[in-house]
Amino acid sequence: MNNPYLPLPMKLVKNFTETEDKLIHTFTLEFLSEEDEKSFAYTPGQFAELCVFGKGEAPFGIASSPTEKGHLKFSVAKVGVVSTALHLMEEGTTVGVRGPLGNSFPIEQLKGKNIVVIGGGFAFTTLRALSTYILHPDNRGDFGDLTVIYGARNPGLLLYKEELAEWESRSDINLVTTIDRAVEGWNGRVGFIPAVTEEVAPSADNAYAIICGPPVMIKFTMPVLEKLGFKPEQTIMSLENRMKCGIGMCGRCNVGSQYVCKDGPVFTRAQLLELPNEY
């Protein structure tokens, strides 16, 4: 009987500071062996429990896409015991990873559809995984056109800046980045996500919207999506809750009868409307 509590040891190879305020680092972890990597087959949208030996464990969305072989990427904000320990970690240290956990974005359902990805602040990790997966040459053909709307408070807080620049130059993705208020030196779009989404006005027919960000952004973007014709089954969200076991047993991450860690974290808005408004 395999033990779902045992972490898989991995090596930290890169501890990259993503944002100007140094609060978010992206960690690249390498598998120690071939079969480790095979045992960790995952899909975009899943998360994993990062284990810092001696400190504890914490759940983080997997930011890398399965198309990027040999390693995993996590973007972590410095908040508690584990994240602080991670931020101070030198490259080469051993870190434990438990997963992949949770369900994932419904890749099969998204096939043949237009995809609208809307991300806010640092909730862009699993969305980056999904976008990278879609943009990969083997998969790009399976999907319709891809619109990515990604905003942050100011330019310094945007994650994965080089990739954004690279996506800018590609023709098979309509990337829209925005910041909340104008800042000199930024000549891109300015405005909150709900307003920008209304301007970009992605069409809803044969399309899915995937949205992830702080509660206030979700609250004001939902009506815009409804106005654009996105029905609740076409709107996909990824929830976050306090988690410990990640396998649906320790009882804390439930929204109604669904455990965010086992039955989620990805839910359609239709599913969420049936659950109590307690998340």
Added chain:
Amino acid sequence: MQGIETAIQNAAKKLLAENKVDVVIGFENGSQPLRSTPVFIRKPEDAEKLTWNYTCENNLANYLRKKDQKIGVVVKGCDSRSIVALMKENQIDRDKLYIIGVPCSGMIDRKKVADIVEGKEIVEAECKDDSLVLKGRGFEKTISIADVLHRSCAACSYKNPVIYDEMVAEPVAEQSEDYSDIAEFEAKPVAERRAYLAKELSKCIRCYACRNACPMCYCEQCFVDCSTPEWIGKSASDVQDNLLFQAVRVFHGAGRCTDCGACERACPMGINLRILTRKLVKDAKELFDTEAGVNMEDKPALSTFNADDPQPFLVKE
């Protein structure tokens, strides 16, 4: 007891009818023999639910902190001291509170009753002036209430409320405070004290009922829940951490604890907690001659100082 009960009901009815308070907090009959339970009365006609007997053991001051409604509350001696202590710490607004004072002759300890009937189950209990008639399957026993009082009630020296808007009965006789139980424990050798405390605290299941039942314990985030730094471990099987938890919890009550005994009464495992809390109450009395929550004037022991405070703790040089 019957007279007191009707007096409380009338007082509550009047307060609610005249809309002087939004809610009256008191006790109603519990769902089992020998139990009563706090109740929140909002309508005058519900006032008959209010009762008063030898089982109203919870400290209702616990429900009065930071409330913006006007509240009427049924208060015994120890509760009143908690209210005074909380008022000094700005947790209760005096003019939003109407205190129905009840002179208390002590509450019974269900664990002592269980010992007397050797754990057999009591189906019905009836109070006849100062004795209890207990009926169970195939037995009936009459015991005197005085033998089964809680330790805190048996040694209580503030039976009459120290603060009230209305007193529903004649004050009862008081008795002087005596700390002989603590003095006796102090006299024991270190090893014996350690063994006793370790045995008691090995029963602890860390449900924190003692912390949640205590009116003086109201920190936003308790030190037990901190992870940075993690002051104590989270597992209940570590007796050392249980001891440390009680030491820090109890020390937060230094000079504030009114020795109402709510922590000991709330503990499902029946741990003798007052052997620790009363040590601080005794020290506050002996070192600074103060008692928590007895009048509105004097400050809590550790919130003030004066030049001639005794300092026996200093290193002798």
Added chain:
Amino acid sequence: MLKNLLEYMGVDEGRVNFSWVSASEGGRFAELIGEVTEKVKQLGPNEGLIAKESGCCGCKE
């Protein structure tokens, strides 16, 4: 009160020491620390409030 409580709960006498030392009393401070260290050394290792078995958590059963 803290010293009383700790010793009451089983911490050996002499392990908990207090003193008022002003910032300017450098010499007295050094002397004091020397005294206390000496006193604690004589008391020997502190085996804690209860004999703590091996193992970091409840895993000793």
Added chain:
Amino acid sequence: MIITKKDIPSFLDSLRNNYQVFAPVKQDNYTTFKAINSGSDAVLDYGNSKIPPKGILFPQTEELFRYKVDEKGTHLEETIDKEQKVVFGIRPCDAKSIALLDNVFNNNKYKDPYYLTRRENTVLVGLGCNEPQNTCFCTSVDGGPFDTTNLDILLVDIGDKFVVEVLTDKGKDLIKAANCSDASDSDKEAASKAKADANVTGKVNIDGLKEKLDNNFYDEIWDYISEKCLGCAACTYSCPTCHCFDIVDEAEDCDGCRVRNWDSCMFPLFTLHGSGHNPRPSGKERFRNRVMHKFKYFVDVNNATACVGCGRCIQNCPVNLDIREVLADIQGSEARSVS
């Protein structure tokens, strides 16, 4: 078959050769389940234990694995308890709660090796309740004082001896060790009489409760139903079907162990986010979640009510918040027959 009460201690001692034997033991003025050193410690005329025997399969503190990271790499050593166990004298309601816990630790995606290994290696010897307590309401949640769910053997007390009902093979090879004799007809009659006489006075009506809970989430009943609750964990830690736990590391730098402790949904820390947001900020949401979990969510997922009516939460609540009164209030009728 029957076994006399005099033979019980020797039977338990014989079991101790190849089983770890747990039985109710007197401690202060309550009973609790402990691994006994001698058969005579077992106490069999008791209401119910203060802390449920679920703690034998799912201990309050349990080490998941030890780890050490050094230059040679990471060494993980999982500590799974494989010892053969017998739980002697377990009440039918507690045995039924273990069947409910099986749904949790063996859900549709993952298996918990710690709990399930112990579960396979444990034989449950039940003791029927001749005198149910007034806090018991097992018959209201489809259980009963002589319910045999999940038991390997059921003992029925008929005075100075027990009628032994063997229910499973595990039970069969366990009872071989005891010198039982055949039950006479009078013994059998006495057993069925004991079963008939045992009546559970506490009742609560839970038909239609789940449907009510399906759509009363925003009902203002929740504002006052848990007003007197202090928010401690006495009810969750004494409940045989509660299974929530916390995972913490106890280590000095990289050498230590990962430990699982019981946790309670009644604590605010249980759902507090790193950002400070708490989906269940006050006692009202937490108490509602506790009732919803046991009488609706668990029913939605596992088609069984996560309450066996043992009444421990009623006995151990410092403010006597009675779950039967809560359910009756939700049902909307005052028809609660509480003795």
